[in-house]
Amino acid sequence: METEMSFLSKSSSSSSSxxxxxxxxxxxxIEEDKLLVHYITNHGEGRWNMLAKHAGLKRTGKSCRLRWxxxxxxxxxxxxxxxxxxxxxxxxxxxxxxxxxxxxxxxxGRTDNEIKNYWRTRVQKQARNLKIDxxxxxxxxxxxxxxxxxxxxxxxxxSVTPSIQSSQSSTxxxxxxxTSSNSSxxxxxxxxxxxxxSECPKIPPRxxxxxxLNSFVKAHFPFDNSYEMDNFGQLAxxxxxxxxxxxxxxxxxxxxxxxxxxxxxxSNMDEFFYQKTGYEQL
DNA sequence: AACGACGTCAACCGCCTATAC
DNA sequence: CGTATAGGCGGTTGACGTCGT
Numbered sequence: 001m002e003t004e005m006s007f008l009s010k011s012s013s014s015s016s017s018x019x020x021x022x023x024x025x026x027x028x029x030i031e032e033d034k035l036l037v038h039y040i041t042n043h044g045e046g047r048w049n050m051l052a053k054h055a056g057l058k059r060t061g062k063s064c065r066l067r068w069x070x071x072x073x074x075x076x077x078x079x080x081x082x083x084x085x086x087x088x089x090x091x092x093x094x095x096x097x098x099x100x101x102x103x104x105x106x107x108x109g110r111t112d113n114e115i116k117n118y119w120r121t122r123v124q125k126q127a128r129n130l131k132i133d134x135x136x137x138x139x140x141x142x143x144x145x146x147x148x149x150x151x152x153x154x155x156x157x158x159s160v161t162p163s164i165q166s167s168q169s170s171t172x173x174x175x176x177x178x179t180s181s182n183s184s185x186x187x188x189x190x191x192x193x194x195x196x197x198s199e200c201p202k203i204p205p206r207x208x209x210x211x212x213l214n215s216f217v218k219a220h221f222p223f224d225n226s227y228e229m230d231n232f233g234q235l236a237x238x239x240x241x242x243x244x245x246x247x248x249x250x251x252x253x254x255x256x257x258x259x260x261x262x263x264x265x266x267s268n269m270d271e272f273f274y275q276k277t278g279y280e281q282l
Numbered sequence: 283a284a285c286g287a288c289g290t291c292a293a294c295c296g297c298c299t300a301t302a303c
Numbered sequence: 304c305g306t307a308t309a310g311g312c313g314g315t316t317g318a319c320g321t322c323g324t
Contacts, residue, residue: 066293101312117291
């Protein structure tokens with residue numbers, strides 16, 4: 001790690017002129033993380049350039065801010081996105097486009113960076129494989145008529161597993177827990193699929209303000225941190241102590257819960273597309 | 283075992299906007 | 304009003320891990 005560290009002369013920066021210290025770049029060390037967390041715990045966040053200096057970090061304010069928001073902040077969630085979260089991202093992206101920070105506002109504990117990475121590595125990959133422009137109407141259609149119903153189905157079928165089963169309240173509104181016999185044909189008209197259940201989340205109209213979006217998300221994707229913690233246990237491991245043993249958390253627990261669902265979902269997706277569309281797989 | 287291809291994701295870059303002066 | 308600075312955002316990069324051959 002340390003060997004990859006590079007430096008940047010601060011003299012080129014217009015934001016500070018007092019000394020010509022070299023700024024570190026590249027991966028953060030545990031020591032740097034500790035300094036940053038300790039400083040923010042005692043003094044709060046903000047004024048990042050000053051913070052970096054006072055915390056004794058040879059980093060730009062921007063770098064500190066990013067490290068804190070995307071990694072160190074206690075409520076940052078780790079682990080694969082749950083099907084609910086994936087569903088919400090698909091929905092919100094269709095409304096908001098590449099406004100990642102806006103989308104992230106509706107996914108507690110998830111960062112814009114994470115959502116952006118998810119979109120580029122998972123969703124855009126599928127578009128590439130299908131040779132469809134991910135911004136095209138055809139791809140949007142694909143998402144709404146195939147992916148989203150499939151995700152809803154996944155959510156529903158996994159509602160009997162511990163990952164989705166609510167420990168204290170009910171299944172989130174918008175997701176049926178009904179054990180009705182024809183659940184396998186579950187789909188939703190709003191996604192241009194042939195069959196309807198009234199429990200599907202309704203896509204808000206194209207033009208929405210923040211309160212519209214908030215209402216939609218609250219009504220249909222009501223997972224907050226406590227809900228996620230209840231249901232996914234170690235999945236939400238965003239505190240500093242846990243962060244300090246990331247070696248331990250690589251895999252085991254995650255694979256027991258939401259990750260299984262997410263992994264199998266994506267691993268099945270290629271096959272699913274092929275069946276539904278006849279598109280050649282690459 | 284070695285190697286290359288590919289996927290993931292943390293981190294950086296450059297631009298834009300808001301705010302202070 | 305104009306300029307400087309900080310913060311925020313989306314796009315991109317590159318290190319590293321995994322998988323297939």
